[in-house]
Amino acid sequence: MMAYVEYVPPPLPRPTLSYANCYVSEPAGYRPLHLDLHVPPGDGPFPVVLWIHGGGWMSGSRVMLPESVAPFGFHERMVGRGYAVADVDYRLAVEASYPSQLVDVQSAIRWLRHFSGPLRLDPARFATLGESAGSHLAMMAALAGEGELAIQAMVNWYGPAHLLLPGTDDPGSNIAILLGGPLSSRSEFARWASPLYNLHELAPPLLSVHGTDDETVPFEHAVLLTEAMRELGLRADLIAAQDAGHCFTGHQDIGGLIESCIDFLDDVLK
Incomplete structure (x- = not known):
């Protein structure tokens, strides 16, 4: 039986x-990865921002922005203000845990830094910016980065502070698939994979932008991250997108966000 295909416009x-x-890379046994x-x-x-797409770790692509964000010129605004933007792909959870x-x-970070000279990038000014599941990866990359993988700033769009979420004991949940098993057997692994439990005193500055009415990843996640960063004496800014749901739906000024x-980024990188 042929699976149902939802056609996505070009x-x-x-x-x-x-x-x-x-x-960028070709993990053994998997598809090549590009940016x-x-x-x-x-x-x-130029400073470079790595854009990391969302999709619950299960879907999405580097060429796609959330429908709510796409009309507001994300790349045009970034490039117009002097930032290079790298749209990054990664293996989805159904491909690899x-x-x-x-x-x-x-x-992708390693590749960009290696070719920073001919690409006119500043290897000392790298930032990660992700949305939802991509923000989880953006923060984890920034928190784990040192040496050639170092990240100097991280921007979190409505990403989960931790993966210990209700419902993840269902082996069919996105997080259970991502972690390789339900939370009941992977709770310590879930902590190890969570930004909140990987904060440290050398973490780069963080900006969280999160909708106050987000029902997919509650606004409290951004509050938890902000408070924990500040307790370590680190810079952590928080923008509460009033009345916005996930992907900033319902917000009146996404361009302003x-x-x-x-x-x-100007403040912490330039």
């Missing part, structure tokens, strides 16, 4: 795209 042209389909890079005009070197996804993001993220 992505809109990306006028800021500089380098498409950059070959797309948007670089501002000029000599640089965690930490494969983190390893894939780290491969993007600009606020760039303001934060």
Whole structure:
């Protein structure tokens, strides 16, 4: 029986795209992984933001923005204010369990830093920015990064502070598939894979932007991260997107949220 296919329209042209389909890595036994890079005009070197897509670790692609965000010129705003943006792919949870996804993001960081010279990137100014599940990976990459994997700033769009979530004892849940088993048998692993339990005194500055009405990842997750970072004496900013659900749905000024993220990056990277 043929599986049902939900047809997704082709992505809109990306006028800021500089380098498409950059070959980053090929994990043994899996598909090759690529990134797309948007670089501002000029000599640089430019700070770079790794954009890490969401989709519950189960779906999504580097070429897709949330429908609620796509009309507001994420790449145009970033590039227009002097940031290179790398759209990163990673293996989904049905392909490989965690930490494969983190390893894939780290491969992209390593590749970008290796070729930072010809790409006009500043290897000392790397930031990760993810949404939802991608934000979980963005924060984990930033918290684990050192040396060639170092990240200087992290931006969290409505990502989970921890993976110890209700319902994850169901072996068919997204998190159970990501972790390779239900929470009842993987609780310590879930803690090890959670940003909240990986904070440390050398963690880079964090900005969390989270909808106050988010029912998928409750707003309290951003509050937990912010408070825990500040207890360590670290910079942690929080923007409460009033009346917004997951993916900022229902918010009246998503463009303004993007600009606020760039303001934060300007402050900590420039």
